[in-house]
Amino acid sequence: MPGANGRATQADVARLAGVSQATVSLILNGGDTGRRRVGEQTRQRVLDAIRMTGYVANPAAQRLAGGRARIIGVFTYEPVFPRDSRDFYHPFLIGVEAQAEQLGCDLLFFTGTPSPQGRRLLGDGSRRLGIADGCVLLGRHDDKRDLADLLSRDFPFAFIGRRESDAGTVPYVGADxxxxxxxxxxxxxxxxxxxxxxxxxxxxxxxxxxxxxxxxxxxxxxxxxxxxxxxxxxxxxxxxxxxxxxxxxxxxxxxxxxxxxxxxxxxxxxxxxxxxxxxxxxxxxxxxxxxxxxxTGFRIPREQMGAAAVQLLFDQLVSPTTLGATALQRTLACTVVPGTTAGPPAPGRVPAGRRSAQPG
Incomplete structure (x- = not known):
């Protein structure tokens, strides 16, 4: 049965054939190796399910897997891209750029559409992401409808920061x-x-x-x-x-x-x-x-998260059969900093705020 948007997904094929989604990917992308690993009877069930559902594989992912296109999209829910190096999101994008360069990929930035709240939304513009082979998304205030849409279309993506969706497993690189x-x-x-x-x-x-x-x-x-x-x-x-x-x-x-x-x-x-x-x-x-x-507090590994998100997206594109749900969700440790803004409480101190001479 096709998904909510009328287009069949690998998950639809897997349910109809009675196999895992990884098995479907293996048959579609594994060639002779895939045929040997799953057996002819299972392969035929999957092919029959593909015909019945009308499933069409993501051509962008297949191009990248074959080395014929290396374009990674980047979309941020923030109103503007960083204007200087002090911007909170700047290190994330530094990591994204560095890892894309290391992998030999080009970056394509998407702006989406503005919302009344002043932040960006993908909305119907999510279809435009198909220009790229996959997309890295970032921003504190995401839209769950966007995530559900991307999951339903089997569009490869990776979110910088932990995100969850009722629609399925969201690929992300988060901070602990x-x-x-x-x-x-x-x-x-x-x-x-x-x-x-x-x-x-x-x-x-x-x-x-x-x-x-x-x-x-x-x-x-x-x-x-x-x-x-x-x-x-x-x-x-x-x-x-x-x-x-x-x-x-x-x-x-x-x-x-x-x-x-x-x-x-x-x-x-x-x-x-x-x-x-x-x-x-x-x-x-x-x-x-x-x-x-x-x-005192902790520092977020922002640059490392950006780089790891690009790597996660690349892994989905070139090795979809090796990634289980656990591998799609990766967490990096933060660095705890002792700092100088925390110390022992002073003996007999007055509680915070009660020495108020004038409002702050």
Whole structure:
């Protein structure tokens, strides 16, 4: 039975023939080797299913596998491409470019269509991606409809960052935010803080969920009570007040751009960081602000993720039969940084934010 868009996929063929999708790929791309490995009877069932469904193999993937075209698309959900080297997304694209060059591939950038929220969407433009052999996608706020469409069309792609879809296995190269966040929170407890708060974005996108998961793991292991606070839309002063209202001496902050604002508000009130309040960033600063503070927290392997995503896409194109679901989803470790913005709580200190002389 064809997929939702009316076009049959390898998954449709596999279901009808009663075999795995890897077996279908092997028969389509494996030549004599594939015939020997699966047997003639299984091969015939698959060929019959192909005729019944009208499945047509992705010609772009076949061209790349045969060495006749090497074009990799790049699409970002962010409103603009990086304007300078301080942009959060710049290292990702450096990695993408370097790995594409190493593999002998050209890059083709797609812009998609703008949305009322100011970010890009693939939408109907996803069909244009077929100009390339496959596509690397990046951006914090993806669109699940795009992922479902790409999966339904068997279009090769790789997302930079963990992404999930009800439509199937999303190929991605992600950062291990769970482990990194857990280790940062464990460090704050080890410094002597009795209560460590999580202040940030509480939406259910994958990057936020992973960080919250790491926080809760550390809190449970320390047998402490979690303090999860919504920092969406808060100024630095408002966030500082919120930490103080909850009697916190330390907090991990996400998105990372909020942490410098809290620090500035604390300094304006005569407080010190980390003397009166310890802060840790759960990732690199996203707003391109100067890196003059040695922040406690972790760094994301952005350049490595970009390169690994290109390699994952290339692997799908040239060796589709060797990649199982596990190989399609790859995770890289973050680098935990001790930094100078976290330290032991000062004896008899006043809770954060309660020395407020004027709003920050």
């Amino acid at each position: 935010y769970v482990t990194a966040t857990r280790e940062v929170v464990e460090r704050l407890f080890a410094l002597g803080h009795e209560r460590v708060g999580f202040l940030g974005d509480l939406r259910h996108d994958e990057p936020s969920v992973d960080r919250a998961s790491g926080y809760h793991q550390a809190v449970r292991a320390a047998r402490r009570r979690p303090v999860v606070l919504d920092g969406t839309g808060l100024t630095g002063g408002e966030a500082l007040d919120l930490l103080g209202d909850n009697g916190l001496t330390a907090a991990v902050v996400w998105p990372s751009g909020l942490a410098p604002q809290i620090r500035s508000a604390a300094l304006a009130r005569g407080m010190s960081v980390p003397g009166d309040l310890s802060l840790a960033q759960l990732g690199d600063v996203e707003d391109g602000s100067p890196g003059d503070i040695d922040w």
